[in-house]
Amino acid sequence: MGCCVRAPSPVSPEGADKKVRRTVPPRVPRANGWSLPLHPFQVMSWVMFLVLAFTIFFIFIPLLPHVWKLTAYGVTGGCFFLYLIVHLVAVSVDPAEASVRHRKSYRQEAPSFDRSKQPHVIQNRFCCLCRVAVGPKTKHCSACNKCVAGFDHHCKWLNNCVGSRNYWFFLSSVALALAGLLCVAAILTCVFVQYVISPMWLRSDPSFRVVTNVKTWLLFLPFAPMKTKASVLLGIGVFVALLTLSGLVVLGHLLIFHLYLST
Ligand SMILES: [Zn+2]
Numbered sequence: 001m002g003c004c005v006r007a008p009s010p011v012s013p014e015g016a017d018k019k020v021r022r023t024v025p026p027r028v029p030r031a032n033g034w035s036l037p038l039h040p041f042q043v044m045s046w047v048m049f050l051v052l053a054f055t056i057f058f059i060f061i062p063l064l065p066h067v068w069k070l071t072a073y074g075v076t077g078g079c080f081f082l083y084l085i086v087h088l089v090a091v092s093v094d095p096a097e098a099s100v101r102h103r104k105s106y107r108q109e110a111p112s113f114d115r116s117k118q119p120h121v122i123q124n125r126f127c128c129l130c131r132v133a134v135g136p137k138t139k140h141c142s143a144c145n146k147c148v149a150g151f152d153h154h155c156k157w158l159n160n161c162v163g164s165r166n167y168w169f170f171l172s173s174v175a176l177a178l179a180g181l182l183c184v185a186a187i188l189t190c191v192f193v194q195y196v197i198s199p200m201w202l203r204s205d206p207s208f209r210v211v212t213n214v215k216t217w218l219l220f221l222p223f224a225p226m227k228t229k230a231s232v233l234l235g236i237g238v239f240v241a242l243l244t245l246s247g248l249v250v251l252g253h254l255l256i257f258h259l260y261l262s263t
């Protein structure tokens with residue numbers, strides 16, 4: 001194909017929008033969300049997940065009375081675990097067009113696109129960069145530099161394209177993340193309310209029997225109790241609450257948007 005030349009300065013292939021068009025595609029097509037380089041948003045989502053999991057499971061849930069504690073561990077743990085599984089699948093799936101997955105070697109450099117010779121990367125259902133026939137809903141992602149079946153969008157949080165092969169996992173991971181965040185919000189609300197109206201309700205763990213000062217709290221119950229001031233506990237709580245709130249707003253908006261598009 002005349003449009004595919006190995007030019008020294010690559011021109012972006014067709015993307016989902018004009019902003020994507022200006023990005024320089026990777027020389028070697030990306031296989032999935034684990035392909036380097038990792039995206040900062042992807043790393044940020046992992047850090048947020050670890051911070052939320054660590055604080056809620058090791059600091060706040062242990063403050064709840066026994067039955068509440070078991071329920072919170074079960075429900076929140078279930079949401080976090082399922083989210084992790086579905087998220088990892090969405091990141092690991094290669095959403096490329098079947099013909100690309102079967103024919104293309106991800107170790108070979110893709111040719112560059114010369115827009116002066118052809119306006120679109122895909123014409124007459126043939127991609128001049130992947131050099132394969134493609135389906136009607138396929139688009140060539142400029143960030144991954146490959147054709148993606150049922151292209152929806154390139155997700156920076158997954159560092160992977162979302163297409164027909166991993167769309168369900170992507171949407172499920174958003175829904176499960178929201179469910180997990182709602183659990184965190186409910187636990188934090190419970191802790192804050194009880195701290196104000198009945199602080200002793202949060203001190204039922206046997207480790208509190210040796211703590212005489214009511215303004216001293218324990219973190220990392222029950223196995224590694226660490227004494228701290230009330231202000232530190234509340235400060236961590238406010239930080240986690242803000243993190244949770246921002247996640248609820250962003251993911252809630254994302255889920256509603258995708259559900260609206262699917263109707
Ligand atoms: Zn392509």
Ligand SMILES: [Zn+2]
Pocket residue numbers: 141142143144145153154155160161162
């Ligand atoms: Zn992509």
